[in-house]
Each structure stands twice: as structure tokens, then as C-alpha cells.
Amino acid sequence: MQIYLPIAELSVNAFLLLGLGGGVGMLSGLFGVGGGFLMTPLLIFIGIPPAVAVATEANQIVASSFSGVLAHLRRKTVDIKMGLVLTAGGAVGSVIGVQIFKYLREIGQVELLVSLCYVVFLGIVGGLMFIESVNALRKSRSGAARKPRKHHSWVHGLPFKMRFRVSKLYISAIPPFGVGIAVGILAAIMGVGGGFIMVPAMIYLLGMPTAVVVGTSLLQIMFVTGLTTILHATQNQTVDAVLALLLLTGGVIGAQIGARLGVKIKGEQLRILLAIMVLMVCAKLGYDLLATPSELFSISRGGGH
Amino acid sequence: MTHRLATLTACLLIVLMPFFTVAQAVDEPDDGGNPEGTRERVVASLSQSSVGITATFSGSEIFVFGAVDRDRLADERDDDLDVIVSVIGPEEPALVRRKSRQLGIWVNSATVTIDSAPSFYAIATTGPLREILSDTSDLRHRISIDRAVRVVGEASNVDRPADFAEAIVRLRRAAGVYFEQIDAVKVTERKLFQTAIALPANIIEGDYEARVYILREGRVIDDFATGIEVRKVGLERWIYTLAQEQSLIYGILSILVALLAGWGASEIFRLLRR
Numbered sequence: 001m002q003i004y005l006p007i008a009e010l011s012v013n014a015f016l017l018l019g020l021g022g023g024v025g026m027l028s029g030l031f032g033v034g035g036g037f038l039m040t041p042l043l044i045f046i047g048i049p050p051a052v053a054v055a056t057e058a059n060q061i062v063a064s065s066f067s068g069v070l071a072h073l074r075r076k077t078v079d080i081k082m083g084l085v086l087t088a089g090g091a092v093g094s095v096i097g098v099q100i101f102k103y104l105r106e107i108g109q110v111e112l113l114v115s116l117c118y119v120v121f122l123g124i125v126g127g128l129m130f131i132e133s134v135n136a137l138r139k140s141r142s143g144a145a146r147k148p149r150k151h152h153s154w155v156h157g158l159p160f161k162m163r164f165r166v167s168k169l170y171i172s173a174i175p176p177f178g179v180g181i182a183v184g185i186l187a188a189i190m191g192v193g194g195g196f197i198m199v200p201a202m203i204y205l206l207g208m209p210t211a212v213v214v215g216t217s218l219l220q221i222m223f224v225t226g227l228t229t230i231l232h233a234t235q236n237q238t239v240d241a242v243l244a245l246l247l248l249t250g251g252v253i254g255a256q257i258g259a260r261l262g263v264k265i266k267g268e269q270l271r272i273l274l275a276i277m278v279l280m281v282c283a284k285l286g287y288d289l290l291a292t293p294s295e296l297f298s299i300s301r302g303g304g305h
Numbered sequence: 306m307t308h309r310l311a312t313l314t315a316c317l318l319i320v321l322m323p324f325f326t327v328a329q330a331v332d333e334p335d336d337g338g339n340p341e342g343t344r345e346r347v348v349a350s351l352s353q354s355s356v357g358i359t360a361t362f363s364g365s366e367i368f369v370f371g372a373v374d375r376d377r378l379a380d381e382r383d384d385d386l387d388v389i390v391s392v393i394g395p396e397e398p399a400l401v402r403r404k405s406r407q408l409g410i411w412v413n414s415a416t417v418t419i420d421s422a423p424s425f426y427a428i429a430t431t432g433p434l435r436e437i438l439s440d441t442s443d444l445r446h447r448i449s450i451d452r453a454v455r456v457v458g459e460a461s462n463v464d465r466p467a468d469f470a471e472a473i474v475r476l477r478r479a480a481g482v483y484f485e486q487i488d489a490v491k492v493t494e495r496k497l498f499q500t501a502i503a504l505p506a507n508i509i510e511g512d513y514e515a516r517v518y519i520l521r522e523g524r525v526i527d528d529f530a531t532g533i534e535v536r537k538v539g540l541e542r543w544i545y546t547l548a549q550e551q552s553l554i555y556g557i558l559s560i561l562v563a564l565l566a567g568w569g570a571s572e573i574f575r576l577l578r579r
Binding site: 001002003004006007009010011059060062063064065066067068069070071074108109111112226229230231232233234237239241242244245248249252253255256260289290291292293295296297298299300 | 358359360361362363364399400401402403404405406409410411412413416468469472473475476477506507509510537540541542544545548549552553555556557558559560562563564566567568569570571573574575
């Protein structure tokens, strides 16, 4: 069934979008990532203008992350206090990010920066996660006791200390706030929730227990993508409600299935799977930057407006 | 009495008609009439003068039909009459970018602003364009697709600006919004013609125009144009207008819908699990 998208101004197959939403939503519930890092490139690939893809994807992530947050709240695996600190940083970051996005759109380099961001961030994050979780898996198999990740680093010497009961942490608010800003900028530029960078940052930088990381990350993603949606809607008018509705209908269902599956899979295995997926997307985008494109030219509308 | 006078005047007019039209044809700023001096005009109509884009819009077909109006009966001289029908979407400027390899990766390095390029362009003809349309007529009426894309100010910052105009035609042909239908105009009884042009599903809204040209020996004898309004209607219209005019409310509504969907799915699955 073909459906006409009012903002993207083209007709697409409704079932294709529902399927995309469902598949990506499942990964979202499984890994606590928004899934945007997969969905945005996919939408651009099926012909949605990049500006509409990025803005609409933010709106869709609101739905899937909210659905995920509710599931995690029931299991009490959300650190609300930590989530709010991350969100405060995220708000600052997304305002900066939307401005950068607007500027890059004008000079025609959005595509390049987005691809570079993906390759660099996904490469680093995916690589580190893969190595770490393979090592952890090997250790747990050989029966060696895992030492708790409680090392005192520079993170613990900073001011504005706060107690995060759910995460069992007593650390400065500056690192989570900083992580929030970075994720907010990425969310706006890349049309992603930023979970793929936040989850590892929370585990390795803040030292949060893996159990609460996913729920807390989803909480922050929900707020930041909500803000990003409003900013894109008011500044660029690029949020396509019909596209978002189709994606999120598939997405929320997928996210629920994913969250159920997530309970059954071990933390290390989950991280290896996520790492492999992140590395695959990274490799694909990296290849596209390096290989000679079949079409050197591209059109963007406007110039007059 | 008045009736007889009217009949007489009409007869006189008919007799004198060729003289009037010959005089007119000389004045004609166009490429001129045909060699025999016969005055020929084109009249045409469309199956619809507006197209509504609904949520389930999957394209629309416009029938263009009409007749060649002459001051004499059609005969074998009219076998070589050609007809071109075109449908043109709203014209707007476009930015065309070209990638080049820099430091090993492909980046957009050159940009050319195309002053005017139609968002949609379809041509139906009675024969191959190269055979039925002369270069001068094409230049004057901008009929062929290549002529419709206009670069006024030559871009000085790139070495081959023509490549950029060609790229727009190539990309839009690939997207199915620029196309030619050779031999798609049917002419019957040497004076009636008809064709159908399919608007694809990926058209944008705006004021479209249908143009009809009649030609002899590559020269345009007469042309006719009429508008087609392509507009989003119903829900599509409402969403688009809200997004443009009440963007904050639109943004908030989008989020509320998202939250509702997220909550709904979560509740449904909780019930299912019991």
C-alpha cells in the first residue's frame, strides 16, 4: 500500500516503513539504543530527504524510547536522578547541534559530517565494546572471578558530587552532564538517540551497573529526542508526522519484543551483538566515503529560500 | 429583415476570412503559418484541471485532447502535422553539487545554482523530437527537456558548468519525474488529437501547466496552455499547513502522538503477557 508523505513529498510503501520500524524498534528494546544509527541511513537510502529523515527519526525515537522506559520502570532499572542530569546536558547539546546542522545544511556538507561522525564514533565505540566484552566473556568462561569495576580515576576528584542511589554511585555531576551535552549534539546532527555512545560512556566512564544503564539511557534519549523534534519542527519544518507515525507504530511493537528478549540474553553477549552491529554500520559508511560513487552529482532544492 | 442581414454578414465574413487570416499570419510574431497560408489554431482541454494529493495518492493520469481548427477541410496536406503535448511542474531554483576525492574521501566540493528547473517535465509527441522540432523553435519555446532547465548566470567557479545542468536532467529522469513519450499523441481524422500523461506518485504540489504545440516542418504554428492545480488535500493538507504555520504546536503534537504510541504498545504487551 502506497502512502504519500506530506512533508517529504513523496509516496512510499506503508508496509516497508512499518517493517523498518519494527526491525529497528526490536534492536532498540534489546540494546537500549534508539536505533537511529540504523534507521536514519536506511530512510535516506529509500529516498527520504536527509533533513526530513533526521528530524522525523528523532520523533520516532521518542515513541520507542518511551515504550522502553516504561518497561524498564516496571523492572525498576531506571536511575531517574542520573537520567535527569544527563537530560540537562542533552538539552544544551541538542540546541548546539541543531544550529550546527542548520549551518552545515547551508554549505552542503551535512552528508559528509554525518558520515564522518558515524564512522569515527561507531568505529571507536564498537571496537572498544567488542574487545572488552570478548575479554569479559572469556574470563567468565574460564571461571576467573570478575573484579568489580570500581576504580578511582579523575572522574572521582571533580566537584558537585551527587549521590545516585539506583546506580550505587557517589560522583560529580560534571561527567554525566558532559556526556549529556555530547550525546545531545550527536542526536541533533546525526538523527540518532545517541544510545550507542551513551551506553558505553555510562558503563566505562561513569562506572554505572549494566543493569540500570539501558533504562537510564532510554530516559535521557526520550527527553533529548523530544526536544530535538521540537527544534527541527520549528526551525526547519522537516518533521513528517505521517512518516513518523508509520515508523513508530512498527517501532513501539518491536521495542516491546526487544525488551523481552533482552531479559533472556546475558549482558556480555548483548554487548558483543551490539558491538558487531555498530562495526557493520561503520564499515558500510566508511566504504561509501572511500569508494568511487556511481553518481557524483546530487540535487538539493532551494537556493532561493 | 434583421435575420437576413445577419445571414448576409456571416456569408461575407466567411468569404473574407482567408484574407483576414493571411494578414494575421504575416503579423504573427511566431514562426509563421504553414506554406499554403492556411490559418491553423489549436484548441485543447484536459480531463481534469486539478489534482488532489491524498494520503493514498499513487499518481494520476491526465488526458489531454483537442483539435486543430482550420479555415478549410482537412486533406493530405495535413498528414505531416505534428503535435507535442507537455506537462510542466512548478519551476524553482536548485542547487547541484558535485563530489570529488579529497584526502582520500569523497566530499561535495563544487556547487552550481541552477536558476530554474521544473520539478516535473513530461512530453508526449507524434514523433521523435529531433525530427519534428527544429532547434530554433526549441530554443524559442523551450520545449525539449534539456532546454527547460535553465542556467542563466554561467557559474565561474567550476570548470564545466554544463555538466551540472545535465546532471539535473539525468537525476530527475532516473527519479521518473522527467520523461518523454515518443509517438504517444494519437491524431485522428487529421485534426483531432489525444494523449495521456501519467503524473507519478512522487510529484510535489504547485501550479502545473499543460502546453500543446502544433508543428509543421519543425516549426511551431500555434500553441495552447492551461493550468493544472496540484494540491495536497484532506489530512495531507492539514498536516502540511500545520507544520508550516503552527510549527510549535505541530512539534508538540508529534511528540504527544509518539508518547501515546509508546505507552499504548507498552500497555498492550503488558496485557498480552498476563
